[in-house]
Amino acid sequence: MPRDITLLWAFRSPCSFKCPHCYFGELEEHKKALPQGLGLGVLSHIPLNDLDWTVMARFAETLADSPVERVIIAGGEPLDWMPTLPLIKRIKQAGCQVVIATNGVPLTRAGIAERLVDYGVDGISVSLDSADAIINDELRPSRSGRVGYNEVLAGIRTLLDARGSGPGPRVGIYTVVMRNRPQEITDVARLASDLGVDYYVPQPISLAPDHKLFDEKCHTAEDVPAVEEQLRRLQADPNGLALPDPTYMRQFVASITSQDSGRVSDCFGGAQLFFVQPDGSLWDCPSDRRIAATPASAQRSIVGADARTLFDGRPACTDCSHFSRDCVNMGPLVLGMPRLLAQEAT
Numbered sequence: 649m650p651r652d653i654t655l656l657w658a659f660r661s662p663c664s665f666k667c668p669h670c671y672f673g674e675l676e677e678h679k680k681a682l683p684q685g686l687g688l689g690v691l692s693h694i695p696l697n698d699l700d701w702t703v704m705a706r707f708a709e710t711l712a713d714s715p716v717e718r719v720i721i722a723g724g725e726p727l728d729w730m731p732t733l734p735l736i737k738r739i740k741q742a743g744c745q746v747v748i749a750t751n752g753v754p755l756t757r758a759g760i761a762e763r764l765v766d767y768g769v770d771g772i773s774v775s776l777d778s779a780d781a782i783i784n785d786e787l788r789p790s791r792s793g794r795v796g797y798n799e800v801l802a803g804i805r806t807l808l809d810a811r812g813s814g815p816g817p818r819v820g821i822y823t824v825v826m827r828n829r830p831q832e833i834t835d836v837a838r839l840a841s842d843l844g845v846d847y848y849v850p851q852p853i854s855l856a857p858d859h860k861l862f863d864e865k866c867h868t869a870e871d872v873p874a875v876e877e878q879l880r881r882l883q884a885d886p887n888g889l890a891l892p893d894p895t896y897m898r899q900f901v902a903s904i905t906s907q908d909s910g911r912v913s914d915c916f917g918g919a920q921l922f923f924v925q926p927d928g929s930l931w932d933c934p935s936d937r938r939i940a941a942t943p944a945s946a947q948r949s950i951v952g953a954d955a956r957t958l959f960d961g962r963p964a965c966t967d968c969s970h971f972s973r974d975c976v977n978m979g980p981l982v983l984g985m986p987r988l989l990a991q992e993a994t
């Protein structure tokens with residue numbers, strides 16, 4: 649049985665940030681009215697059905713000898729929840745590669761970075777959407793208003809210090825690129841390099857066409873030359889950072905050249921990639937379009953499941969007709985991760 653599955657596992661719903669473009673939607677809006685389809689692929693920062701950690705631990709223990717090669721732990725914010733650390737330990741003990749997606753602030757808390765180093769976590773991807781403190785904190789505001797850019801940078805420095813000259817974890821920055829800020833592609837790369845970060849992934853913002861920020865933030869064909877120029881400069885001078893490969897850069901441009909549509913005939917979603925929601929629901933892929941198209945009979949859960957048999961019968965690849973910008977963002981998590989985590993920048 650090949651060990652080649654990446655599980656993108658959203659551990660928790662809550663987050664101390666309130667990014668208006670977040671896949672999880674806006675807490676204040678959801679407090680007024682819960683979104684339709686909650687628990688059926690629709691995400692919210694309201695933790696209505698988030699799993700108990702003992703249920704998650706039981707599933708994590710079955711990852712040993714399963715086809716799951718890598719677990720990307722995200723959310724919500726995974727590192728604000730204390731059981732995340734013992735769960736990471738179990739997933740590592742099960743022999744999986746572990747990468748954590750975080751807003752970076754929890755890394756400043758005493759002992760967190762050291763424990764992630766001790767557990768042998770393979771990668772930590774920190775989100776930062778601008779090299780400019782004020783702009784970043786407008787794009788990624790914290791709920792309290794008391795933490796932001798400076799604490800994120802402090803978290804990255806704490807982690808790099810805790811790692812010292814050891815091999816891991818590799819530390820990366822992820823930037824959501826919005827149509828009015830193409831320059832962040834190279835500006836954040838320079839900052840990442842100055843900080844001593846190992847890898848960098850600029851990714852296109854992905855919003856549903858009816859999202860209130862769609863027109864303001866989502867790229868159109870008009871934005872292609874500016875984005876292309878920034879990606880060209882980044883590849884010409886990666887500042888010593890590991891970057892996604894040139895195919896990814898081409899997909900980034902292709903995805904913003906036309907409206908979301910199209911077929912991916914050799915998709916890894918449902919073959920090498922699966923998505924787990926905080927309530928344990930298991931989907932082929934986190935794409936809202938693909939989830940919406942999943943028949944009720946195909947809905948599954950990790951609750952009470954055994955990872956050694958849960959993926960039996962999966963196809964070598966799937967034929968998906970729900971291409972969106974989000975598909976571009978999945979590449980670095982699955983096929984591109986070895987390159988990002990490599991000890992030497994390529």
Ligand SMILES: C[S@@+](CC[C@H](N)C(=O)[O-])C[C@H]1O[C@@H](n2cnc3c(N)ncnc32)[C@H](O)[C@@H]1O
Nearest residue numbers: 669670671723724725749750751775822853854
């Ligand atoms: C949802 S967050 C969860 C992990 C963690 N709390 C964090 O802030 O990184 C995971 C990643 O998704 C990105 N993201 C959120 N909404 C997005 C969107 N609409 N389009 C593209 N990326 C998005 C975030 O910027 C972050 O890099």
